[in-house]
Each structure stands twice: as structure tokens, then as C-alpha cells.
Amino acid sequence: MKKIVLDLAVTLDGFIEGPNGEIDWCIMDDDMDFTGFLSGIDTIFYGRVSYDAWGNYQPDANAGKAELELWKNVHAKTKFVFSRQERKDDKASFVSGDIAAIVDAIKKEEGKDIWLYGGAGLIKTFIDLGLIDVYRVSVHPVALGSGKPLFENLKERVKLKLIDTKVFRSGVVQLIYETL
Template identity: 75%
Template sequence: MKKVILDLAVTLDGFIEGPNGEIDWCIMDEDMDFDGFLDSIDTIFYGRASYDVWGNYQPEEGAGIAEQKLWQGVHSKNKFVFSGQKRQDPNATFISSDIVEKVAEIKQQDGKDIWLYGGAGLIKTFIQSGLIDIYRISVHPVALGSGKPLFEDLKQRVELKLLKTNTFQSGVVQLIYEPVR
């Protein structure tokens, strides 16, 4: 069965965005092997706002080959957008109800794992609904003091078991957990 993987950058003080939505603090080390992660998935889950910004993003003209390859890899995946809006999009399937049931159906399909991309509202819904199978959190060596927290409005404790730790040249530490069920 496919797994839902939350792969996300977070600041040392627990924010996924700065107070104005900024993510300029994110570091992409070559040794993070993001291409390997992309190869391990075939599906991406977006919230509507994140999809509108990043779901069809194209790098600027003159972008390097590595950035172009990264976005080609992202755009080659099946995309599902969880939104209250019902809309037709040739590049994604919109889901507006029965999230738990729809996720269960998608996980039963053949193929590779699923990247829970976000945004924050969708991530919160997935955490509260117990829909995340793997938490792959990359802690960046910066503290913002305010912004959008990763864990917000938890209704109950989230118990996690550490599976692996990766340390990168930049000082980013990646923590890979699975929920204790």
C-alpha cells in the first residue's frame, strides 16, 4: 500500500513559513537527494492555495538545468488538490469532500508513495485525521520567531517513532518518523 509522506522544511523554532509567507530560509543541499525522494513518489497532495502557487510553477527563463529538472520531476506526478472549490483542471484532480475515504482509495492504488506537499491547512487536517504515514521533517538552522507553525491546534498528542536521522553540509538535520499507532 502507498504511504502518505509529509516531506517538509521547518525552522529550528518550528515554523514552515515566516510571518509573511516567506520560505527564503529553505536550503537545498545537493546531498539531500531530493531527486531520489521524487523518484520514490508518483503522487502529490496539495491544498488549493499551494497548488495555485506551485502546482504548475515554471522556473524563470535562464534557470539552471538542475532547477528545470526538479520542476519537470514535480510536474510529472499525479496531482490531487483538496479544496472546498470544485473546479476542473487538466493537471490535477480536485477533491472537495470525504477526504479520509478518498485518501484511503488513492493509497490502495498501485504505484509509488504520495508526497503531502501542503499547505498548512491541509497538513493540519492530515495530522488531525491520522492520515500521515511518514513524517520527513528537515529542520533548517534558522529561527524566525514567528510565522506559520507546523503543529497547530492539535486536538490530541501525536506520538512519533524516530526511524532515521540525516545530517547535511548546510546544517540541516532531517528527521524521519512514523506515527505510533
């Protein structure tokens, strides 16, 4: 069965965005092997706001070969957008309703794992419903003091088992946990 993988950058003080939605603190080093991560998934779950911002993002003409290849790889994935807003989109399936049932059906399909991209509201919903199988959290060497926290107002404790750690040149530390 496919796994839901939350792959996310956080600040040392636990924020996934700054107070105004900024993510300019995120570091993408070549030693992070994000391409390797993308090769292990075939589906991406978005919230509507995140999809509108990033689901069809195209780097500018001056972008390097690696960035162009990365976005080409992202856009080759099957995309589901969880939204109360119905919309026709030839690049994604918009879904609403019983999230747990929808996710269960998609997880049972043949294929690779699923990247829970976000945004924050969708991530919180998946946490509360216990739908995340793997937390792949990359802690960046910056503290913001305020912003949108990864874990906020949890309904229950999230019990995790550390399965791997990676340290990158930039000082980013990736922690990979499975849910218990």
C-alpha cells in the same frame, strides 16, 4: 499500500513559513537528494492555495539544469488538490468531500508513495485525521520568532518513532519518523 509522506522544511523554532508566508530561509543543497525522494513517489497532495502557487510553477529561463529537471520531475506526478472550490484543471484532480475516504481509496491504488505537499491547512487536517504515515521533517538552521507553526492546536498527541536522521553540509538536519 501507498504511504502518505509529509516532506517539509521547518525552522529550528518550528515554523513552516514566516509571518508573511516567506520561505526564503529554505536551503536546497545537492547532498539532500531530493531527486531520490521524488523517485519514491508518484502522487502529490496539495491544498488549493499551495497548488495555485506551486502546482504549475515553472522556473525562469536562467534556472540551472538541476532546477529545471527537478520541476519537470515534480510536474510528472499525479496531482490531487483538496479544495471546497470545484475547478476543472487538466493537470490535477480537484477533490472535496470525505477526505479520509478519498485518501484511503488513493492509498489502495497500485504505485509509489504519496507526498503531502501542503499547505498548512491541509497538513493540519491530515495530522488531525491521522492520515500521515511518515514525517520527513528537515530542520533548517534559522529561527524566525513567528510565523506559521507546523504543529498548532493539535486535537491529540502525535506519537512517532524515529527511523532515520541525516545531516547535510548546510546544517540542515532531516528527521524521519513513522507514526505509531
